[in-house]
Amino acid sequence: MLPPVRPTVLALKTPAVPRWKRSGHDVLDDSLQRLTLAWMKALPEPLRPHQCARRHPRVLNNIAALWGLPLRCIGYLDELQADRRGNRQGFGHDVAIELQRLRARRLALATKAQPAPPADFPVTQPMLL
Template sequence: MSSKVTESDSIPFEKVPLTEAKAILDGEDKAVRRDVPDWEFLRRPQAHKDQDLLESTYQWYAKLPADIKPWELARYFPRVTNELAAIWARPTMCEQFLDQLLLDNRGNRKGFPEKVIREIMVLQHYLHAQAGAAHAKPDDTPMR
């Protein structure tokens, strides 16, 4: 007898720090949550420019190969896309930014949708490939 596993059969999964998972299992959930800062309160107020892509972001976006363009990121997270475009020419800073987007260093992030995470990972791979190609060339060719 075989049975198909469907998406509705899957168990919901939330990525949390190990210390938080241990505390929850030990019944200390509230103590852990009190120590986590309220990042929503600490975040700067959202400006109009955070809701739309900037002209410089459109220019950066146009230079990316079609299979690298982060369509979902740009559509649903324009503030993040603007920041990424602004630092793209600085590979080390850009790599750190992309890492921060994927890692929960705050302890209570909601996280991005799966499609956006994939796009961020594709951008990381492309960035690494571009940085590697730039190091292999004798001239100081700027990244696209």
């Protein structure tokens, strides 16, 4: 009878992960998601943020996910423009311009989408039940 085979465990050497990668970001943050690509295609060509997509895909994934929520999207775009944490490098000029254009577009769409009350409806009068 043969002696039982003992499994051998190989210690795998894990590659060093850069410090900025260990802050809880997901692997998907390193590339554009399908939703983001579809959202970019739906934008007019002059408004498409190509530089931001190339340099900061995680930021663009967040913008695309929030685009359907006007107030949250505008708030997120405002947060990107302000340094509240200190010691931040900031975006390059071309990326900052793209973000400003996206904010202006989102704001314009949000104000246009708000329906006005009908002219014959007295807004200041309470409804009787």
